[in-house]
Amino acid sequence: MIRKISSYIILSIFIFPIFFLITSSFKNNIDLFALPPKLFFFDIDFSAYERVFGFSNLFKFDPSYSELFLTSRITDSLIIGLGSSSLTLIIGIYAGYYISRVNFKFKRYLIISILSARMMPLVSIAIPIYFVYERINLLDTYIGIILVHTFINLPLAVLLLKSFFDEVPKQIDENAYIDGASKIKILHRLVIPCAKSGMVVTFILSLIFSWTEFICALMIGQMNIKTIPVQASILKTIPSWDMMAAFTTISIIPVFILILMVKKHFVRGLTLGTVKE
């Protein structure tokens, strides 16, 4: 019993900042700055949401908010997230399957390079890529950020999918091969359906990590493309707490829903497939 109570106290400490954020987005400007803070009892006020969505701009042009078309930020983040996680999944499936099934000469070195890619500080990728993109006109384009995010998520995808493919018995492949199926058909018809949850987890985790990635999106998206974390860092310069809170609340709710869908395999994803729950 004591154990349960103390667990819930610890949980509430970890949940508190999220709770504080969500309630702040509904507070009016007086309650927002109240000290001691009004945590539970305050007047509910939706004006921050109206401004974040740009509804109030329709009636009154206000230059300081013209940058804040939340919907276009969500579109940017969604295009980049869905694009990069699809690409990650496609590349990851073939590479992961091959690494899982075949003992080739440089397998160990390939895995070491994949892990080393995971270690790279993102700034050290972003600076050179900035110059390369400048030459080939990929700066400030969706495809440019999609490719970088795909690279960032590939180590996770390949190693996680490999661990899921490892669980599919190899006899399945062998029997199908004896029956005359081609390698690619075996993967598509037999192995992928067996490892379906692996696909879903990989896709969702890639989507989340693309959604949360900051520094590469900041450097490659210049004027036109701003993902949600980038927009959040810009919001800092417009000190309007209620709007900040409303913006961040809207941007984290979708990932909460996504992660609760795959919570069973979340730990496995975080540890690149090594620790199973």
Add this chain to the structure above:
Amino acid sequence: MSSQKSYSLPSFMNSDSSLPWLLPLVTMLIVFAIIPFFYNIYLSFHEFVPAKRALLFVGWDNWIRLFTDGVFWGSLKVSLYYTFMCLLIQLVLGMGIALLIDSDDPGFGIIRSILTLTLVIPPAIAGMIFLIMEDANYGLIPWLLKSIGLIGPEDTILSDPTLALWGVMIVDIWQWTPFMVLILVAGLRSLPSEPFESAVIDGARPFQVFRRLTLPMLHKVIAVAVLIRGIDLWRMVDYVFVLTSGGPGTATYTLSLYSWQRFTFVQWGYGATISLFSLIVILIVGNAFIHFAKVKW
């Protein structure tokens, strides 16, 4: 852990060319890891000269500047301090909480799934939440610390040179301790129960059980958690960017942030030199860790 030895399948798998299967992956690795690596080396021997509007060869100048630059040493110290302190605190806290919530009771299952939530908040946005909570005038945390007398009435967190780094670290600790908790709980749940039962029968005290049984059995899980968390702590840039932008002064510059900041000041060569330094450090330390801790993929 994939401990089963992967035996090679009969000829059909090995005979085919590996090219189409691995080509996309290898291409991505070459384009986004190998090329940037060498481009960083190239940049570290060049510098943008505004007067001539061109990158010019400067020899070892950037590297000499690196090792004589006080701000660089300061940011290296901050990066090291940040990485080790956060890792230690998160590991200890995480282990404590993991032992607490390691139970079959469904209530604890709910706790585990709620703890995942902090992990998926974009770090830049987690920074924003704490920016509001640590505000000098209206923030909740300074107010709380003042009312229990831990800091003086005029003190602030994020603009105080000694407290600012802790103001950033608290965000990391808040957001990523659940990472440790979830991994360690998963590790604890997968342990067999017999050794623990017999230890209790033999009259071992709880601390002894933890020291002699739990820790050794968990060492692989702990190694993976430390490795991944360590990598991400070392390359962290989002929190300092949002919360302090390196300030006050240069008190919270990490290597990544300093490199990014030099880049925006059009010192491209020097920025690349700093990021290359940080890259080489993590590649050596990370791969050595994988080797010596025997982490297997």
